[in-house]
Amino acid sequence: MTPTAITETLDTRGLLDDARGPGTYALRVETPDTVEGVARAFLEVGDACPPDGALERLTNDRVAYVGASTDVYTRLMDHAEGKVRQATFLEAFNPVGVVGVWPESDPFDAEYNRAVELSRQGWTVWCDGRTM
Numbered sequence: 001m002t003p004t005a006i007t008e009t010l011d012t013r014g015l016l017d018d019a020r021g022p023g024t025y026a027l028r029v030e031t032p033d034t035v036e037g038v039a040r041a042f043l044e045v046g047d048a049c050p051p052d053g054a055l056e057r058l059t060n061d062r063v064a065y066v067g068a069s070t071d072v073y074t075r076l077m078d079h080a081e082g083k084v085r086q087a088t089f090l091e092a093f094n095p096v097g098v099v100g101v102w103p104e105s106d107p108f109d110a111e112y113n114r115a116v117e118l119s120r121q122g123w124t125v126w127c128d129g130r131t132m
């Protein structure tokens with residue numbers, strides 16, 4: 001996703017104001033449909049990949065990356081531009097959409113709970129270096 005696409009998506013969905021402060025966010029991520037493809041993508045950006053069970057789960061059609069920030073909009077722009085503070089998971093797999101943005105007074109404590117909630121909704125979620 002480009003910075004323009006993220007901004008337009010947030011604006012269209014009424015999330016732009018929510019993104020202008022602390023909160024959690026989820027990006028839809030495109031992953032290969034085979035375990036071998038997922039493993040190869042991880043190994044292209046690092047020297048390790050998750051265990052086989054996690055690799056298999058990442059072949060799901062609905063994969064999301066969940067993060068937290070004191071300024072969600074700026075962090076989303078970092079992800080879109082891929083130049084600074086890029087998460088390894090997002091180096092391996094391209095974000096293709098915004099799942100949601102949720103304002104939080106303490107986003108780093110809320111991040112895990114947001115990931116669990118999305119997981120319960122049928123998403124395979126990557127959060128803090130692990131698959132849920």
